[in-house]
Amino acid sequence: MDGPILRERIAEETAVSRRAFLHGTGLLLGFALTGASTASVFAAPASRVVENDVTGTFAPNGFIRINPTGAVTLIMPMAEMGQGVYTALSMLLAEELEVELDQIQVQHAPANDALYANTFLHIQTTGASSSVRAFWTPLRQAGAVGRNLLIATAAKRWNVDPATCHAKNGIVFNASGSKHLSYGELAKAAAKLPMPPAASVRLKDPKAFTLIGTRAKRVDSSIKVDGRALYGIDARLPGMKVAAVAISPVLGGKAKTVDEKAALAVKGVRQVVNIDEAVAVVADHMGAAKKGLEAAAITWDDGPNGTVNNADIVKQLEEESKKPGAVARRDGDAGKTLAQAAQRLEAVYQVPFLAHAAMEPMNCTVHLQKDRCDVWVGTQAISLTQSLVAELSGLPRDAIKIHNHLIGGGFGRRLEADGTVLAVKIAKHVDGPVKVIWSREEDIQHDMYRPYYFDRLSAGLDAVGEPVAWTHRIAGSSIAARYIPYWFKDGLDLDAVEAAAKPPYALPNIHVDYVRVEPPGVRTAFWRGVGPTHNVFVVESFMDELAHAAKQDPVAYRKGLLGHNPRALGVLSLAAEKARWGSPLPARHGRGISVQFAFGSYLSQVAEVEVAADGSVKVKRIVCAVDCGMYVNPDTIEAQVEGGTLFGLTAALHGSITFKDGRVEQSNFDSYLPMRIDEVPVVETHLIKNAEAPGGIGEAPTAIVSAAVNNAIFAATGKRLRRLPFDTDLLKSSS
Structure with a gap:
């Protein structure tokens, strides 16, 4: 039943122009988002929307089309990368419009910040x-507006009160x-009705x-199973060539010699x-391109970053972390309270550079002509990509x-347009x-x-082990300063301190600051969550x-600090209950707990691990309670x-990108x-x-898992990592 619809939903190989879309038959709805407001501005009938489009007086953010066949088309501003957004957003529309989910057709939105900007990031970004x-x-x-208009149209045809009808x-x-x-049957006539005020x-x-709230079948499952789904790497065009590329192994380097004749x-x-x-070798197919690239025997001039090493980067971060940073939070007097605390703890924590390593490697197809440029790609940031290509x-x-x-696989990698920029070059x-x-x-x-x-970090405990002071200094590069400047103000990166500036616990004296450190020769960007x-x-x-240090059970200790935070306390209690916290475990087995508030949701995880005599860690079970x-x-x-x-656990167990002589030492899934x-x-998962x-x-869940496992390792071995x-x-x- 869903095959033909899904082919229209996902497999869009040609652009849908805004003008052509507006001239489509039937009822067209548009809505606008302004700042964080939940109020929507709804378009007039299709003819008036076209007029307003010409004059620029109305710029809706998204569109819904209902054609004479009854199909509903949602022009989707968000990118689908496995997270299920096509299904979830279609469910929101279908719920209020009173249609079945399989009546919704999805098309990728064209690049247009004015129409499709994500209200959290203010650009068209997933x-x-x-x-x-x-x-x-x-x-x-x-x-809801669409449903009301359609009901009103039917009621007018039947000469009855719309309140007596339903959809x-x-x-x-x-x-x-x-x-x-x-x-x-109603769409064309409904398009002629005046739009009701948003307040109504x-x-x-x-x-x-x-x-909404039901276990609906994902709209993209079948095409992914049978191979009809089209990813960026699947682009096929008449006369298309394929290029294999070698990029300078050191950031800022350039090609010194290239054996073009051999290639x-x-x-x-x-x-x-x-x-x-x-250097790119362009060929009729990928096999020839790769062989040609190997034959080119490229040598490189490393440039200024050829001596960058991991140890030097860590040393730079360590030294800079000794300096005061931009204050993210200051409650009470943490310094004075620390000095007077009955017990004081200090610790240094480090996390490494991490790659995204998505299954679909970076790719982009470009047809650059005198008066236009077409780009076929999978991107999380379509309007940014358009701007950079235009420039x-x-x-x-x-x-x-x-x-x-x-x-x-996006994981934040496709928020960047460097792959597309390289392809256009x-x-x-x-x-x-x-x-x-x-x-x-x-x-x-x-x-x-x-x-x-x-x-x-440092903390002070009173005589009974309760925390009376907490300090946390974060040193690292700022992605926000480059990518989202309004998230970076007075030296403070809001993303870098998320979940640190406002931990869920009651801490009477707390000081959190941030030191921006930009290691040379390294480009940093969003991962699957960053701060x-x-x-x-x-x-x-x-x-x-x-x-x-307080000689208390980790769950009980946290509960004592969460009395003011019922949602955090709720996920903690549920996770502990479902994991059977406190029940006996064999030797060198342990359970660990973690709690977080991030991305607008509360989570708690309990990890159960086994640590073998050789030190290897086997994570046996993860129990997650979610309040989203x-x-x-x-x-x-x-x-x-x-x-x-599993993405976060992979990083905790294995993930690390290191540099030697300016080069990344890891190269494939073997390293x-x-x-x-x-x-x-x-x-x-318990909701x-x-x-x-x-x-x-x-x-x-990517953010929370490493702490739960780390705490379980301590419970199993008594060793703190x-x-x-x-x-x-x-x-x-x-032994």
């Missing part, structure tokens, strides 16, 4: 676990049910939801493109067409379309990495240190918890290890349902 949070109200309002499954019925009209739109009471001698190779920082090509923005695709020298594909080695060694952080992925590990591991407010699809949340937990199937623990506004979930990934040599049994 990130910060914000898709449902950003569109929870606007999409439901759009559906269900895309059909409007009269009071007795003896008459009915489909949405398709009444959304469903959550108690009346029939779709061109390979059958199928058409040309060699040298753009200084990279590089010299063409106006409206001449840049970004054909967005499903993404085979190459395309400038190629006649016709060219697909640029990075090898796995290029993908890992030229990633934009989660920053290395160096943290200093919380290191801060939760640090805060929750150190909180366990306090519980141990009102949820849309429990199946999606559980999948995100499982995937995010940057993914979690193997025999390492994967059981992951259980707390409430009426709070939705929070984010995609990145939350303060660096990631876990050093198993320190865990070897002495």
Whole structure:
């Protein structure tokens, strides 16, 4: 049933122009988002929207089309990279519009910040676990307005009061049910009605939801199973060439020598493109391109960063972390209280650079012509990509067409447009379309990495072990300063201190500051969560240190600090209960707990681990309690918890990017290890349902898992680890 619809939903290989869309038949709804407001501005009938589009007086943020067949098309501003956003946002619309989920067709939105900006980031971007949070109200309002208009149209045709009619499954019925009209039959006439004021739109009471909150089947599952799904790497165009690329192994370096003659001698190779920082071999197919690239025998001038080493980076961070930073939070007098505390604890924690290592390596197809540039790619930041291509090509923005695709793993990597910029530079020298594909080695060694952080903490306890003072200094590079400047003010990176500046606990005297440190020769960027992925590990591991120093059970200790925070206390209690906290375990087995508030959601995890005599760690079970407010699809949340937990656990056990002589030492999955199937623990998810506004979930489990496992390791061995990934040599049994 869903096959033809899904082909229209996902497999969009040609751009849908805004003008063509507005001229489409039937009812068109548009809505606008202004700042953080939940109020939506709804478009007039289609003809008036076109007029307003010409005059620029109305710029809706998203569109819904209902055509005479009854199909509902949602122009989707968010990118699908496995997180289930196509399903979740379609459910929001379908719930209020009163249609079945399989009646919703999804098309990728064109690049347009004015229409499709994410309200959390103020650009058209899929990130910060914000898709449902950003569109929870606007999409439901759009559906409610559509339903009201369609009912009013039917009522007018029947000459009855609209209040006596109702809609269900895309059909409007009269009071007795003896008459009915489909949405398709009503769409054109409904488009001529005046739009009701936004204030008059009444959304469903959550108690009346029939779709939101249910385990709805994902709309993209079948096409991914049978191979119909199209990712960026699947782009196919007439006359397309394929390019393999080698990028300078040192940031800032450039090609010194290239044996173009040898490369061109390979059958199928058409040309060699040298753009200084990279060399591309363009061929009829990937096999020839790779052979040609190898034959080119490139040598490199390393430039100014050829001596960068990991030890020097860590030393720089360590030294800078001794200096005061920009204050993120200052309550009370932590310094004075520390000096007077009955017991004082200090610790240094470190987390490494991390790559994204998505299954789909970086790729981009570009056709650059005199008056336009078409780009086929999977991107989380479509409007940023369009802007950078326009700047590089010299063409106006409206001449840049970004054909967005499903993404085979984003994790924040596709928030950056460096891969597209490189492809456009190459395309400038190629006649016709060219697909640029990075090898796995290029993908890992030229990633934009989660920053290395160096943290200093201290705490003071009173005579009964209660914390009376807490200080936390974070040293690391700032992604926000480059990418989201309004998140960086007076030297403070708001993302870098998330989950540290406002831990969930009652701490009477607390001081948190941030020192920006930018290591040379390293590009840093968003990962699957950034600040919380290191801060939760640090805060929750150190909180366990306090519980141990106070000679108290870690769960009981935390409960004593969460009386003011019922939602945090709720997830902690539920996770502990479901994990059977306190029940006996064999020797060298342990349980660890962690709690967090990040991305608008509360989570708690209990990890159960076994540490072998050789120090190897086997994570046996993860129990996660989630309070993300009102949820849309429990199946999606559980999948995100499982995937995010394993993503974070992979990093905790194995993840580390290191530099030597300016070069990244890891190159493929043999040296940057993914979690193997025999390492994967059981992951259980328990949801707390409430009426709070939705929070984010995609990145939350990635942030929380490392602390739970670290605390379980301590429970099993009595050895405290303060660096990631876990050093198993320190865990070897002495017996």
